Amino acid sequence: MSLKKKINASILIIGNEILSGRTQDLNVKYLSEWLNNNCGITIEKVVIIPDIKKTIIKNIKELSKTYHYVFTTGGIGPTHDDITAESIAAAFKKKYEFNKQAFSILKKYYGNSGFNNARQKMAKMPKGSKLIYNPSSGAPGFMIKNVLCLPGVPSILQAMLPSTKTFLSKGSKVHTKSFHLVTVESNIARDLDLIQKKFRMHVDIGSYPFFRLGKIGVSVVLRGKNKNKISECSKLIQKMINLKKIEVFLI
C-alpha cells in the first residue's frame, strides 16, 4: 500500500455551451484520467455552471474549501463572455490586474501590432497568480490559491496539463481491473454484493451494463489504491465467473 496521502480535486466547468447541450464536454474524462495517472489525484465532484459572475464566485468559494484542488475549464479567452478570471479574483478578494509575465508572453506571441485590447484582456488575472504555460496557443492559464484555471478547448487544455504538474502534490494512484462479461447484472448481483462487502475497505466494485456487437454484457470494474487488494478481489471475481460459466468478452 502506498504511503502517499489521498489527494482529491473537483472540476468546475464554466460554460453556457456545455449546459445548453450545444457542445459535448470532453474535459472531465481527460482531466480525470490524466490526474489519476500522472499525479494520483482523484476527482470527487464535477459542477457545470453558466457564465454568471455570482454563480462562479459561489461555486469557487465552496469547492476550494472542500477539495485539495479545483480545476476550472472555460471562460479565459478575449471576449465579453470570458469572465472566469475576474470572477475568481472577486471570490478570493484579490485585485484583477495585468500579470506582467503573461503580458510579456502574449505581446511576444502576437507581436506589437497584433496585441490589441481584446488580447490584452487574457493577461489580466487575480493578483498573485502563478502562470500555467500554454505551448499550444500562447495565452497562459493560471493558479491562484488551490484553483487552477484552464481553457475549455480540449486540445489546448490537454497541451497545458503537463505544465500544471509542478504545482500539484502527488497522491496515490487508483488502480483498476475490469472484466467484461456476457451476462446480465441480476445474474451476478448477489455474488458482487458479497465480494464488495468483503473488500469494502479497499476496493470499489462497479457494475455497468453495456450493449456491444449485438450482445448484452456487464463490465465489472474494480477500483482501489492498494494493488494487492485489487488482485485478491480479482481472484474472487474470476472464481465467480468460472463457477457460473460466464463467457468473457475479449476486448
Place this chain on the structure above:
Amino acid sequence: MSLKKKINASILIIGNEILSGRTQDLNVKYLSEWLNNNCGITIEKVVIIPDIKKTIIKNIKELSKTYHYVFTTGGIGPTHDDITAESIAAAFKKKYEFNKQAFSILKKYYGNSGFNNARQKMAKMPKGSKLIYNPSSGAPGFMIKNVLCLPGVPSILQAMLPSTKTFLSKGSKVHTKSFHLVTVESNIARDLDLIQKKFRMHVDIGSYPFFRLGKIGVSVVLRGKNKNKISECSKLIQKMINLKKIEVFLI
C-alpha cells in the same frame, strides 16, 4: 414573446464511472437539448457525484430546493452500487419500499422464474413515487416530488424521456442562431461586447473558438427566449461580418 414562464432544472449524475473518466457522459447534452426542444425547460446546473449515499442525499436536498426539476441519471439497476432510489427516499424521509405497479411490470417482463431478488430490487423506490415508463428494458424510472430518476445507459434514458413529458410543466423554449466565422475572437471581441450590451436583457451571445479542416474559426451563438430579439441581434452580427469582410463557414 411567449407568455409561458421560465422553467429551470438541474441534472445530478450519480456514478463513479463518469467521475473516474472510465465512461464518457453523453446524457447532459441529450437531456439538455431534449428538455429545451420538447418542454421549454432550461438546464442551469449539472453536478456529477460518486455512488455515496450521504453525498446523494445532500445534493438531492440542495438541488430539489433550488430548481423546478432535478433529473438524476444512474444508479437504479439491480446491483449493490445502485443506491439512487434508497438515497432519494432517505433525502425526502419517505419509506423505501416495493412499488406494486413496478413489481407487476417487472414480473411480467422477466417471467415468474426470471424475477429473482436482484431484479425485484428494481421495483423498490420511495413511497408515493410515480412511474416513468421504460419501453426499452422493462425497469421503470420514477418521479418523487420534483425529482425524476432515470438510468445511466444513454439508449435507455433516451427511450424513456417521452414518458416524462406528462409530468413536466412547459416553459418557453430557448431559440438559438449561430454564425461560424473564419476569424479569431480578438478581431470581433469589441463589437460583440457592444452588441451584447445592447441586447443584455434578451439575448446571450456566446463566442467559441474552433479548429476545423485546418482553419481556425469562431462560432458566435445567440440564445434567448424571444425570437424577434434574436432576429434583431442577428442583423447586427451580420452587419459586423459584412463590415469586417469576415468569411463565413458553410456548415
